[in-house]
Amino acid sequence: MTRRDVAATSAPPEIDHAWMPSSPCGDSCIGRDTSAARTVVVVLRTLLAVTALMLLPILILVGVASPHARRSVTRFGARMLLFAIGIGLRVDDQRSVREKSRTEGGALVVAGHVSWADVIVLTALRPATFVARGDLIDWPVLGVLARAMKVLPIHRRSLRALPGTVEQVADRLRAGGTVVAFPEATTWCGRAYGSFRPAMFQAAVDTETWVQPVRLRYVDASGEQTTSTCFVGDETIGQSISRIFRLKGIVAEVGLATPEPPGNDRRDLARRCEASVRSGDALSADLHGVIAGNVVLHSAMQQGA
Numbered sequence: 001m002t003r004r005d006v007a008a009t010s011a012p013p014e015i016d017h018a019w020m021p022s023s024p025c026g027d028s029c030i031g032r033d034t035s036a037a038r039t040v041v042v043v044l045r046t047l048l049a050v051t052a053l054m055l056l057p058i059l060i061l062v063g064v065a066s067p068h069a070r071r072s073v074t075r076f077g078a079r080m081l082l083f084a085i086g087i088g089l090r091v092d093d094q095r096s097v098r099e100k101s102r103t104e105g106g107a108l109v110v111a112g113h114v115s116w117a118d119v120i121v122l123t124a125l126r127p128a129t130f131v132a133r134g135d136l137i138d139w140p141v142l143g144v145l146a147r148a149m150k151v152l153p154i155h156r157r158s159l160r161a162l163p164g165t166v167e168q169v170a171d172r173l174r175a176g177g178t179v180v181a182f183p184e185a186t187t188w189c190g191r192a193y194g195s196f197r198p199a200m201f202q203a204a205v206d207t208e209t210w211v212q213p214v215r216l217r218y219v220d221a222s223g224e225q226t227t228s229t230c231f232v233g234d235e236t237i238g239q240s241i242s243r244i245f246r247l248k249g250i251v252a253e254v255g256l257a258t259p260e261p262p263g264n265d266r267r268d269l270a271r272r273c274e275a276s277v278r279s280g281d282a283l284s285a286d287l288h289g290v291i292a293g294n295v296v297l298h299s300a301m302q303q304g305a
Helices: 003-010 039-054 056-065 067-085 097-101 117-125 142-149 162-174 201-207 237-245 266-278 292-302
Strands: 087-093 108-111 129-133 152-154 179-181 211-219 250-256
Touching (some): 039 067, 039 237, 067 087, 067 117, 087 117, 108 117, 108 201, 108 266, 117 129, 129 162, 162 179, 201 266
Parallel strands (some): 087 250, 108 179, 108 211, 129 152, 129 179
Antiparallel strands (some): 211 250
16 A cells, blocks of 8 residues: 555544645655665665564563663664664764753654654664654554554544644653654655644643754765655555665764753744754755745745844
8 A cells, every 4th residue: 555545544534634734745756866785785684674673572571670771772673773774873963961951851852754764763863752643553564663662643634633642742741751753744855845833842832841853864875865765655665665675875864953942832932943953954945846935934044034
């Protein structure tokens, strides 16, 4: 099944609404010019990925006895899985010691959304609870990981379910947990992107929790940004996994920006975090017919507004 087919069969029987998140990115956005790994490398990656997934039952058992040990095992398992996929990890932490301390006891982490690989990348950096599409648990491979991580499902077709999900996020934050959300609410190719929707930021406002903006992009062996890892269009999850396993020289670049205080206005918080995440991005006004609001925002950021 395609991404649209899975969503249609797994989501609640609600009609599409005017605020339904969508992306103009399609199959033509997926980069096809990245170097391919040799067959023997792909086989070894597959075996290593299976080994990493076999650690999940151990992770669950260890987590019952020691949450701290669970975080360590989860991070190790995610890094192992990331290595198996063939994606390197490069982190640029721009925060001072004082700024880091603001999110050590828990935080709402927000980032742009490009691929299913985003979850593995961010888990390899810092294990957390993820707010993810409701049908994720039905996906092969990733569904097992999602159940082990106890993701908070969000059904994009149901506006009535949104307040409940936001309250669940708030509960995790009140308990000192870290929650990762993708405020674009759907995947884009990475060269074009959507606006940050404010709903999930309400949980940070309600609990007075600092928000950690994360810049996430994928580059190829030459260091140029690539769309070869994006999960968009009608490609199935199986096809996407198979294709990404064959890529060569891909690196996920993660930038940890200055944490943002929650303030009292979720829309203002969303705008501040979006500006932080998109700082330095080059956005073309005619790329995929990107909505005018994004172009205006990008122009304002470039002018230091």
